[in-house]
Amino acid sequence: MNPIRPVFIISDHTGITAEIIGKSLLSQFPGEAFATESLPFVDSQDKVEDAANRIREAWKVSSLKPLVFATMTEASARAALEATGAVVMDIYGHFLGMMIGELGRPAVAVKGQSHSASDAGAYHDRIDAVNFSLAADDGLSTQKYEQADLILVGVSRSGKTPTSLYMAMQYGLKVANYPLTPENFEHHSLPESLMPYLKKLRGLTLKPERLAAIRSERRPNSTYASLATCKQELDQAYNMLTDVGIPILDSSTRSVEEIAAILRQSLLKGAK
Amino acid sequence: MNPIRPVFIISDHTGITAEIIGKSLLSQFPGEAFATESLPFVDSQDKVEDAANRIREAWKVSSLKPLVFATMTEASARAALEATGAVVMDIYGHFLGMMIGELGRPAVAVKGQSHSASDAGAYHDRIDAVNFSLAADDGLSTQKYEQADLILVGVSRSGKTPTSLYMAMQYGLKVANYPLTPENFEHHSLPESLMPYLKKLRGLTLKPERLAAIRSERRPNSTYASLATCKQELDQAYNMLTDVGIPILDSSTRSVEEIAAILRQSLLKGAK
Numbered sequence: 001m002n003p004i005r006p007v008f009i010i011s012d013h014t015g016i017t018a019e020i021i022g023k024s025l026l027s028q029f030p031g032e033a034f035a036t037e038s039l040p041f042v043d044s045q046d047k048v049e050d051a052a053n054r055i056r057e058a059w060k061v062s063s064l065k066p067l068v069f070a071t072m073t074e075a076s077a078r079a080a081l082e083a084t085g086a087v088v089m090d091i092y093g094h095f096l097g098m099m100i101g102e103l104g105r106p107a108v109a110v111k112g113q114s115h116s117a118s119d120a121g122a123y124h125d126r127i128d129a130v131n132f133s134l135a136a137d138d139g140l141s142t143q144k145y146e147q148a149d150l151i152l153v154g155v156s157r158s159g160k161t162p163t164s165l166y167m168a169m170q171y172g173l174k175v176a177n178y179p180l181t182p183e184n185f186e187h188h189s190l191p192e193s194l195m196p197y198l199k200k201l202r203g204l205t206l207k208p209e210r211l212a213a214i215r216s217e218r219r220p221n222s223t224y225a226s227l228a229t230c231k232q233e234l235d236q237a238y239n240m241l242t243d244v245g246i247p248i249l250d251s252s253t254r255s256v257e258e259i260a261a262i263l264r265q266s267l268l269k270g271a272k
Numbered sequence: 273m274n275p276i277r278p279v280f281i282i283s284d285h286t287g288i289t290a291e292i293i294g295k296s297l298l299s300q301f302p303g304e305a306f307a308t309e310s311l312p313f314v315d316s317q318d319k320v321e322d323a324a325n326r327i328r329e330a331w332k333v334s335s336l337k338p339l340v341f342a343t344m345t346e347a348s349a350r351a352a353l354e355a356t357g358a359v360v361m362d363i364y365g366h367f368l369g370m371m372i373g374e375l376g377r378p379a380v381a382v383k384g385q386s387h388s389a390s391d392a393g394a395y396h397d398r399i400d401a402v403n404f405s406l407a408a409d410d411g412l413s414t415q416k417y418e419q420a421d422l423i424l425v426g427v428s429r430s431g432k433t434p435t436s437l438y439m440a441m442q443y444g445l446k447v448a449n450y451p452l453t454p455e456n457f458e459h460h461s462l463p464e465s466l467m468p469y470l471k472k473l474r475g476l477t478l479k480p481e482r483l484a485a486i487r488s489e490r491r492p493n494s495t496y497a498s499l500a501t502c503k504q505e506l507d508q509a510y511n512m513l514t515d516v517g518i519p520i521l522d523s524s525t526r527s528v529e530e531i532a533a534i535l536r537q538s539l540l541k542g543a544k
Contacts (some may be wrong), residue, residue: 005375014533016442018295021363024289024343025371028379038540040533065374071296087374089367091293092300098299102337102359103277107300115529123527130434162402165437165527169528170288255395256441257387261286261312268310 006058006066007036010051010081012073014115015040021091022069034067043111048077055084073109122172129168129175136176137161142193147175150267151197151243152177154204155188155233156224157214159251159259163204167260173267185236190244202263203241203248208234210252278330278338279308282323282353284345286387287312293363294341306339315383315397327356345381363497375376401440401447408448409433414465417448422539423469424449425462425513426476427505428496429486431523435476439532445539457508462516474535475513475520480506482524 007026011018015038028225037058053238055066064262070090072078078093096107135141136148140163145151151175152160160177167175184191194201208231214226223229241248247266279298283290287310298306309330314323317405327338342362344350350365368379407413408420410433417423422445424432432449439447456463466473480503487497493500513520520539 014529016529016533017292020292021367023361025363028345028368028382029371029375029377030380030382032375032377040537055334067371067374073300087370089363089370091297091361094366095293095297095361098359098361099301099339102339103301105301105304107301110300110302115527115533122305127434127528130437134433156500161406162399162441164292165402166441169434169438169441238487255387256399257286257288257516261288261387265310 003062003064004033004035005064006055006062007034008051008055008058008066008068008070008086009036009038009040010042010068010070010072011040012043012077012111013041013071015071016115017091018069018071020088021071022067025069025089026067035062042072042077045076048072048080052080052084055081055086059084059086071136073107073111075109079246126169126172129172130165132174133164135166135175137164137173139178141176142178143202145193145197147174147202148176148197149173149202150175150202150263151194152204152248152263153180153194153201153237155180155211155230155237157211157218158204158206159256160204162256163251163263165263166256169239170257170260171264180233180237182233185233185240188240190240198244198246201241201246202266203237203246204251204259205234205238205248206250207252275334275336276305278327278334279306280327280330280338280340280342280344280358281308281310281312282314282340282344283312284315284349284383285313285341285343287343288387289363290341293343293361294339297341297361298339307334314344314349317348320344320352324352324356327358331356331358343377345383347381362365365536369459392543394438398441398444401444402437404446405436405440405448406451408446409436411450413448414450416524417457417465417469417472417522419446420448420469420472422474422535423466423472424461424476424511424535425452425466425518427452427502427509429483429490430476430478431503431528432476434528435523435535438528439536442529442532443536452505452509452512454505457505457512460512462512470516470518473513473518474538475509475518476523476531477506477510477520478522 009018009022029138039051051186059066066086068086068088073092078090082088136144154160156179164177167173211230212227219225281287281290281294311323314320331338338358340358340360345364350362354360408416426432428451436447436449439445483502484499491497
């Protein structure tokens with residue numbers, strides 16, 4: 001068995017940025033064994049020393065040099081982590097210098113600007129968008145569709161709700177979602193409430209087998225979860241949406257983040 | 273007026289990592305004017321050339337050298353962006369080499385591992401957690417509290433729902449939330465459904481003025497939104513929670529991300 005290499009996520013704020021960077025980079029080395037520890041809010045000299053000691057300790061125990069993903073806005077804190085001899089990867093340490101050189105002015109070393117509520121306007125918009133998406137989830141509040149940036153349509157369990165919430169949280173977009181049900185299919189057309197907003201509509205679909213598996217977790221052995229029902233609903237939804245020219249995205253092998261990024265790009269392109 | 277400096281977020285996948293890094297670094301230079309353009313899914317040689325041309329074009333128009341935050345897993349793509357002469361900051365370009373040197377093996381250049389559904393187990397857990405948090409929002413499904421990692425309590429509009437959803441999405445934690453209402457206060461104790469789970473409970477509070485402002489957006493000039501009501505409810509909630517030793521977090525000046533990171537840390541510490 002290979003020894004497990006210690007990995008530290010260290011930040012003077014939430015650690016969200018450092019965590020995402022670490023995940024991106026570690027994912028390029030599949031098969032390696034890593035033991036990750038997160039140390040957020042390392043925002044005083046004492047805490048920095050504590051963190052440095054933990055790195056030294058972990059190195060001694062595992063005998064493998066630790067990897068450290070850090071976002072420390074203070075140069076002295078970065079230096080203290082580097083003094084351990086571990087591999088310290090800090091976007092501030094590596095990129096701030098490049099930016100300062102180009103911009104010709106110093107950085108201000110404000111902690112956690114990117115995940116704080118300090119940009120009050122943008123932050124308010126994001127929380128507002130989350131509340132909108134909750135209020136307009138699952139076909140509710142169709143009278144609010146005028147305010148929506150995007151309306152997701154698709155059959156039950158096609159991934160509309162997590163996608164709506166993610167887009168609201170990440171991008172501050174107001175995303176409503178409307179479930180297409182057997183009732184809609186009987187009428188052979190989209191509900192009246194959606195018709196004025198065809199440009200904002202995007203369809204979500206997925207493979208019938210995948211949908212049947214997801215529905216079966218909820219209601220095992222039901223007609224609702226049967227492959228035949230899933231297939232039929234997906235076909236009907238596909239026809240109904242393509243009839244009026246609505247783009248459809250397949251979520252079978254895509255994460256919520258991927259779907260969100262693709263949808264957002266399609267909105268930006270549409271706006272140009 | 274200062275000229276506006278072009279900034280590009282370029283990724284061969286969703287661009288989420290590059291976007292967060294760019295935001296972190298740009299936030300250290302308040303007062304500078306940046307015009308940011310996102311180019312996700314730049315995953316072919318043609319698209320890389322297109323992106324490089326856009327950088328050159330923007331540079332010509334603004335006369336300021338563009339900043340580029342990139343996550344390109346292919347070395348050739350990074351080289352093509354760097355050939356523009358812009359300031360290219362790519363975590364793969366800068367950190368992969370350090371990791372390869374230490375790990376003694378090559379990276380595999382898999383695109384977008386960190387935001388894909390490729391780690392199916394972890395991804396499933398996160399979506400599962402989002403569904404749990406939705407099902408156990410606002411005092412619903414108290415019978416599911418056994419499965420919860422965390423139960424947030426606080427008065428109406430204290431930030432419970434966005435925090436629950438964020439923690440589910442980001443950390444894969446199952447977070448329920450329970451609103452404390454005047455009905456609870458009449459009974460002078462927490463509801464029975466919460467009593468077996470005191471260790472999982474965390475309180476959210478905020479400044480009465482802030483709560484009154486938030487509630488006023490919903491129901492202007494109501495008793496519900498009045499400063500007197502807010503003050504009273506917050507006091508009662510505070511007493512009720514501290515009586516049984518539940519930690520309380522003030523969300524007045526904290527973002528959802530900050531609250532989530534603090535709460536998660538308190539869970540990890542509690543587990544040790």
